[in-house]
Amino acid sequence: MAAALSERLGKSLQPQFETIDRAKFGGDLALKFPELLSDGGPKVFIQKHLPWIVEVLQGPAFAATFSNVQTKGMYINVTLADRWFVDSAQVVAELGDRFATSDAQRDRTLVIDYSSPNVAKQLHAGHIRSTIIGHVLSNLHEACGAQVYRLNHVNDFGGFGFMLEGYRRFAEHFPKAMRENAILLEIYKIRRVLERVTADEAELGRLDASSQEVLRQYFPGARDVAALRAAYAEYVAASDTRFRALEAGDAGEVELWSQMVAWSLRDFDRFYDSLRIHLDLLLGESFYVQAGNQLVDESIQRGTALVYGPAEASRDTAEVEAALARGDIAEAECEAQKQAIQKDLGAVVVPLTQGQRYVVRRADGQSIYATRDLGAIRLRCELFEPTDMSYVVGQEQRVHFSRLFEAARVLSLASAERPRFRHIHFGFYVDARTGRKLSSRDTVANVMQLLDAAVAHFRAKSEDRGMTAQELELTAQQLAVGSLVFNDLKQDVTGSVDIDSQEIEATIAGFERSGGAYVVYSACRARSILRKAAVELRPIPSDASVQLEPQEYSLLLQIQQIPERVKAAADKQDPTLLVRHLLDLANAYNSYYARVPVISNGVADPLRMLFTKAVEQSLTNALRICHIECPDKI
Structure with a gap:
């Protein structure tokens, strides 16, 4: 239809259609022509264009396709011939497994990042939904002819100093029969309990029996919040030392880290096997550390990133206080922003729009999630040359990805057109009785x-x-x-x-x-x-x-x-x-x-x-x- 009508009109014309109920409307398709309707509206369309469109559709080229063509105001309803229906079913049978596929996206290459579990942590709702949604979206793009790379971006690096230090520190307390991955989950639990109690004194009185047992077992000498805070501070310092050694390639730390990652991955495989889903590439965050650090160093040299110093902090503090004076922000927001400014001193940041900044490396030189995420974008662009890069990650990460995508453009990793970034976020599994996550x-x-x-x-x-x-x-x-x-x-x-x-x-x-x-x-x-x-x-x-x-x-x-x-x-x-x-x-x-x-x-x-x-x-x-x-x- 498009070809025949375009030839008659002398320029490209793409009719739109929707299926209709033959019994109600006397046809199978209702045709619409928005391009022609814009030329004078319905009255002009009916007088100027409707007659020649009907003439073409009733012509010999469509004799075997349409059994009837009739007008309904500015619409044209067509009835498809019985033989057309028979031939259409025949084509489906002949195409076999290829039916439903097309080459509509043959010019696209997509990197789709989904599932992304955290080593040494529990899988949760986000990982389950991410795995299902990401995998099916990959299938849909492939069915449309796109080249798709399914990537499982496993967090096997960030915060790992706690695991390395905790294993060495508490190993003698773990039962002999405890499974390897269960040991990692226990260490993570120790960390979470300490974080809660040291952040809020009142938490100590609200702990459940299991959390109270963690403190008794692993910190028997710490009987109050002050002692727990001292123990936690010492644990954090030792963990940071472990992480720096890991990042520097210390053989002992790397060997233990490798073992721990393997424990978690074996545990995750049961989940993937149950869903009968397996991704193309499983790459940990660790894979991107070198690329991320190299990118940060290059960006500092080019001036697209900078070490956030006292001059920048004073300027931003003045702007925050001016915003408070104008009534643009509340006192609590002003204080939070000023604390963030002090926290970022000495860190490497990428300046964003509207006075925002994106921290890409800590003041002590350690890489962070942002370092590795940017390194991942660079490597993926080099390896796969994608037209699109999609992240199927929970809705709580919306701000992070918005800032990550903007930073990638500032650092010239991407243009406005390529790759096209997309954060595909989703809801949670909730208890059917309570509605709670x-x-x-x-x-x-x-x-x-x-x-x-x-x-x-x-x-x-x-x-x-x-x-x-x-x-x-x-x-x-x-x-x-x-x-x-x-x-x-x-x-x-x-x-x-x-x-x-x-x-x-x-x-x-x-x-x-x-x-x-x-x-x-x-x-x-x-x-x-x-x-x-x-x-x-x-x-x-x-x-x-x-x-x-x-x-x-x-x-x-x-x-x-x-x-x-x-x-x-x-x-x-x-x-x-x-x-x-x-x-x-x-x-x-x-x-x-x-x-x-x-x-x-x-x-x-x-x-x-x-x-x-x-x-x-x-x-x-x-x-x-x-x-x-x-x-x-x-």
């Missing part, structure tokens, strides 16, 4: 427990289906993971996801109600019909007389929209645009299947078999993009 420990424990329970649930439902033990286990795992993933993707990415931490069966039932298993069952039902018919699908002859059922028009149109939904979901970084369409298609097929027999008296209708194959292929392909596999048997 689940804690780090509870979230992962519950999700792993939920996955195990969901596998058992679907295994029990499939036990009497004549499968081997291996087939039964694979089917149960595919349905369990598919239900969890579908439930997550169906939600607004920025919204929360409910998990009933007390009634696992209730949450599993909620997974099923969200529709993932239903869509999978629909695809498998179509596959079962094809298997039962046991006939080879053959093309419908071009001269064959065909007459479609009313439901088949909308069903086949929904199938034809899948590639566009994949593209829209990738462009807008929103999997719900595809997932909800698959639910609609599954509903349409199940309604069709219930009313229109595909096999009657043991004889398969060739046309309906073709349509069934188109449904099966389109659902299977689109679900696979969403990281949901359809079992061979169900």
Whole structure:
């Protein structure tokens, strides 16, 4: 249509369309022409353009495509020919696994950073949602022809001095049977308890029994807050010394650090294996230290970064006090900014807009997250030459990434156009009963427990289906993971996801109600019909007389929209645009299947078999993009 209409007009013209209900509106597509409407409005469009557009669409070039063209005011409704629907289903069957893919993003290269767990810490809701959302977004871009690099940016460096010092300091206190990664979690707990108590004296009286036991076991001589503060200060100083030695490449520190990282990664693998998700590259923050420090040094030489000294601090303090005097900020904000100014003295900073600064190295010369994040951007640009760089990270990191992206442009790591930075943030898992965000420990424990329970649930439902033990286990795992993933993707990415931490069966039932298993069952039902018919699908002859059922028009149109939904979901970084369409298609097929027999008296209708194959292929392909596999048997 675009080619024919552009040729007639003498310039490029791209019609817009939306599908409509044939029974209600007497057509399948409503055409709109915003470009032509801007030339004088509806009245001029109807008089000047509508006649020649209708003439082209009713011409011989579209005789086999449209069975009817009619105008509705400034709109044009077209009815697609029955043969067009048959041919469209035939194309889906012929494309096979390639249907739903395109080359719409063939000129794009994306680095997508997601999952990103912290060594020596618990996985939490952010890591789970980041893993699911990041992986599916990667699939969507790949389905549109983009080159995608999936990166797992593991925090294996920042704050590690505490782990190295804690292991050496407290090793004799750890039970002999304690698992390696559990030791790391215990050290992290020691640090967190000390931080809380030394920051607020009142915390000492509010500690739970487990935290009180930490203080008794590891700091038996510290009986009050003053003693704990002294112990913590000494611990921090020793930890900083350890970290400096690690950063300098001390053999002993590097060896212990390597062992600890391996302990955590082995623990993380259970989580990735359960979700059946594995990323292309797992690179720790440590990989980027050298590149980050080199970048900071070069930036100081170029003048794009500077050591924040007394002159800069005096200037910024005066500006903050002037803002307070004008009433632009409150007293508390003024004091906070002045404290930040004093804290940044001696550090290396990148000046940002509106008088802001971005600290990229500590005053004592230690690298920080910002150092390594900027080093990562530089290396990724050099290695992958990306057009886009996306970070699938929780919403609490919005300020950090905004400042990181601005600093990257100031340091000439990126231009306004390339790479295009994107922070894709998301909501949390929350307790279905209270609405509160689940804690780090509870979230992962519950999700792993939920996955195990969901596998058992679907295994029990499939036990009497004549499968081997291996087939039964694979089917149960595919349905369990598919239900969890579908439930997550169906939600607004920025919204929360409910998990009933007390009634696992209730949450599993909620997974099923969200529709993932239903869509999978629909695809498998179509596959079962094809298997039962046991006939080879053959093309419908071009001269064959065909007459479609009313439901088949909308069903086949929904199938034809899948590639566009994949593209829209990738462009807008929103999997719900595809997932909800698959639910609609599954509903349409199940309604069709219930009313229109595909096999009657043991004889398969060739046309309906073709349509069934188109449904099966389109659902299977689109679900696979969403990281949901359809079992061979169900």
